[in-house]
Amino acid sequence: MDGDYVIGGVFSIRYYKQTVMHNYTTMPESQKCTGSIDSRELRFARTMVFAIEEINNSTELLPGIKLGYQIHDSCTSVPVTMHVTFQLSNSLDSVFYTGDNCSQSGMVMAIVGESGSTPSISMSRIIRPFNIPQVSHFATCACLSDKQQYPNFFRTVPSDQFQADALAKLVKHFGWTWIGAVRSDSDYGNNGMASFLQAAQKEGICVEYSESLHRTHPHSRIQRLADVIRRSSAVVIVAFTTSSELRILLEELALKPSPPRQWIGSEAWVTNRDMLKFRSCAGAVGFSIQQSVIPSLRDFLLDLSLTEVAASPELTEFWEDAFNCRLGKSAAIDEHVCDGTENIQTLSSQYTDTSQLRITNMVYKAVYAIAHAIHNEVCQDTNSKTQCDKFTRIESKQVLTQLKKVNFSQNGYDVSFDANGDPVARYELVNWQKSESGSIEMVTVGLYDASLPEGQEFHINRNLTWVDGDKHVPVSVCSDSCPPGTRKVLQKGKPICCYDCIPCPEGEISNATDSTDCFPCPKEFWPNAERDTCFPKPVEFLSFDEVLGIILAAFSVVGACLAIITAAVFFCHRTSPIVRANNSELSFLLLFSLTLCFLCSLTFIGAPSDWSCRLRHTAFGIIFVLCISCVLGKTIVVLMAFKATLPGSNVMKWFGPTQQRMTVVSFTFIQVLICTIWLLLSPPFPMKNLTTFKERIILECALGSAIGFWVVLGYIGLLALFCFVLAVLARKLPDNFNEAKLITFSMLIFCAVWITFIPAYVSSPGKFTVAVEIFAILASSFGLILCIFAPKCYIILFKPEKNTKKHLMNKN
Known part of the structure; x- marks a missing residue:
């Protein structure tokens, strides 16, 4: 016009x-x-x-x-x-x-x-x-x-830049990370797909295959593309194609049905009503221009009118195809002629x-x-x-x-139009849904507005129907999501969406799905069995509530009671020859110190605190020195007593009761001095041991100064060794009540226990270090009381006929 x-x-x-074949002559x-x-x-x-x-x-x-x-x-x-x-x-x-x-x-x-x-x-x-x-x-x-x-x-x-971004966000929204891509081999398809793949990469989406097609391609190439789709593991296919080219592909796929595929379409075909005849695309989702x-x-x-139709070759062909008739002179004899009675109102077409x-x-x-x-x-x-x-x-x-x-x-x-000649991008999200009659219809299920702020462009307001009419979102991933407690490790030679799920290393967790890395728990925390949460490590110490603690405490109390009973027996028979012959004053002091030794072990049980850490080591050191000093005094008394029986000997006046007391006090004072210096310079203190066991905390007493601890033990060992040597020298002196033999056995047990203690103490883990120390205290204490006092109590209680001066003086 x-x-x-x-x-x-x-x-x-x-x-x-x-x-047209050109002959180059016309x-x-x-x-x-x-x-x-x-x-x-x-x-x-x-x-x-x-x-x-x-x-x-x-x-x-x-x-x-x-x-x-x-x-x-x-x-x-x-x-x-x-x-x-x-x-x-x-x-x-x-x-x-x-x-x-x-x-x-x-x-x-x-x-x-x-x-x-x-x-x-x-x-x-x-x-x-x-x-x-x-x-x-x-x-x-x-x-x-x-x-x-x-x-x-x-x-x-x-x-298409806006559509490509929207399609990438759509694929990401439904959790699809493994897709196939099909495009028209044209500027529209190639550039549109390039934009989509770039946007998809930013969203962490991987493409199993990306293929192109054109309606002029040979049939063998279309067949090859159809086979690629049939063999692929990707359930979702993003098609950036025109209607005419996708139609060719879908017709080829229909010849040999492929596994169900979820189609995601570009505007060029997803809103073309002529494409709705392909039932294999039911559930397709894509963006379209807003309805108007x-x-x-x-x-x-x-x-x-027929006149208007006849004036246009395009309208003529459309009219003839729609009503199966021919206009005017073009009609053959046996063909129906269009006479104007055709009713376009009844025509169903695009x-x-x-x-x-x-x-x-x-x-x-x-x-x-x-x-x-x-x-x-x-x-x-x-x-x-x-x-x-x-x-x-x-x-x-x-x-x-x-x-x-x-x-x-x-x-x-x-x-x-903006500076690039483009309008504002607004799309509708359409879904191909089956109606009650069984036909496929395009239903608007959401909106996309590129002018809105980041993260707010996309909105779905209706339920979608997926491939095969399923109501559940199909899954299309190369690898299943890694649950919390694991991390993703990429499979060699494959895209980033293909990975293995490896459990987090010991002491580390991941608390999110598809975590790329695990992170360690804080120092005083440890992962649960699933390694997805950090829990506080259990605090462990030798307590009165556990079996080991109860047994050790029971032996401590029994030992203390045994020492008190022995003292009571000795006190009741203090005038008897066997008690008087063995220096009753040192015996009572020894029994008192042994009672404290047994009770001292109780300070090692329970949660360590400042006062308990300082008390347990110093009290143990001082009491044991007091105990060994008493034994040493008794040994010296035996030696001095037999020296005094020699003619002209006046030894006992140099080691009478006063000297004996001074000996015990002097040896004990030295240990008190050592402990005092230890407490002043670097005392023991409670600490949380995080290195022995990774999964739990050991609450223990740190030595403060290791030198102070080993000096205390060394001093006790030195006195015990000295006492043992003297007892060995006096073991064959003739006397029925000679204590040297008994002291020799007790010191032998004492030294054996504490020599064994050293490697056991160093190698024992956690609360068992404390248990070893308590065991050494109890074993050495029981050794002393049983070896020195048990034979005497036996005679006093069960063999009173031997508890006489005559028997005492009988040297045969």
Whole structure:
């Protein structure tokens, strides 16, 4: 249709172009399109006509000016697209206008199209030198946002960059980390998939395979791709393809059914109602342009007369295919002739379906954007009245400049372009769901708005149906998630989504799913059995509540009671010869010290504290020295007594009771002095032993100064050795009540116990160190009391006839 200003339109109404064999002897014919009519693309072309007629009837937009249009079919072919682009650039008018005040009939101010990205790229490069603006309704390749290469390109559909980011977030949202990828081998598919894969990598998503296809590829290549899909382990497939190419793949897959696959689709095919016939794609999810309403469009589409249909080859073919008849003279004798009784109202096709207008609205907005740009250049608003001069000569460059500034609202939809010629990206999330009747329907289940802040763009407001009608989200992972308590270890030569789950090392935990590393527990904590939580380590010490502690405490009390009973027996028989003959004063002092030795072991049981740590070691050292000093005194007394029986000997006066007491006090004082220095310089203190056992804390007494501890033990050992030597020297002295033999045996046991104690003490772990120390105290104490006092108590209690002076003096 002619007009004051003409707008071009290019749509992929047919799928193929006619193959022409050139003989190079005649002028080649014009390229022609073949194949069936794409009723959806036909609806796009008719929507452009509807929008132009609506503008021509408007009193606000371009009043008094008539827009014309030239609409061409590109056959979804780049060569044909280039051909029709040259036609639009050169104009179809053969008349040259030289006057200044005449209509610029035939000159194209801007072009609406193309539906595909690759043809749109070719168009933009051809018309760029002429500054003719191009507004696409369906070319989504992110590459077209490059204003250095495509400065004249605009679009009303969002760039694939936004869709790729949205698809990556969608895949991540449902926990799919192992996917397959299929794309069209075109600028749309290759660039869109590249953007998606880049976004998916940021989200930690891995791709098992990435394959391309094109409708011109040989059948063997399509078969190979279908086999790849059948053999793959990825359940989810992201398809960045056009409808025509995915249709070929799905038809091939249908020949030999593959395992169920969850399809994730791009806008190019997921909203194409012709694709709903493929039931294997039930449950498909993808993003689409928001639904819209264009008033009166349906009436316009259905208002077709036979005259109007006959004037257009595309409408003629559409009409004949839809009603299975032939128009006019083209009908053969045996064919049905279209007579005008056909009712397009009853026709069910994409052309008549206006229930979900998505891309159609993009065409509508593209036409209005161009009209607003022309309006801003040729019209002026004065006194609330708009005046337009249809004779104003304008160039396409001026329309290009005005397009960058347009900002208006039409039917409630905002239209504007950013610096890259892109609109604001808003999508609906659609899901292919089976209806009660068994057919597949597109249902809007969510929204995506790229203008919202990070993390808030995505919103799902309805339940989704998945592959095979399942209500549960399918699982598509290379490796199952690693539970807490394990960490991920990548499998050699495989993507990062393929890994093994290795339990955390000893002492470390991971408390999150799919943790890449384990971290150690704090010093006083230890992992539980699952290694996903740190718990406080159990504190361990020798307590009165456990069996070992009770047994040792019982022996301590029994030993103390035994020493007290022995003292009572000796006290009751203090006048008897056996008691008097063995220095009763030192015997009672020895029994007192042995009682303290037994009770001293109780200080080693229980939770260590400052006072108990200082008391247990110093009390043990002083009491044992007191005990050994008494034994030593008794040994010296035996030796001195037999020296005194020699003629002229006066030894006993040098070792009488006073000297004996002084000997015990002196030896004991030295130990007291050693312990005092130890306590002043570096006393024992309670500590938490974290090194002996990793999984528990040993509460023990640190020695403070190890030198002080070993000096105390060394002094006790020195006295014991000295006492043992003296007892050995006196063991054969003739006397029925000679204690030297008994002291020899007791010191032998004492030294054996404490010599054994040293390696046992050093090697015993944890609370058993304390147990070894208590055992040494009790064993040596029992050795002393049993070897020295048991024989005497036996005679006193059971052999009183031997407890006489006569028996004592009998040296045979």
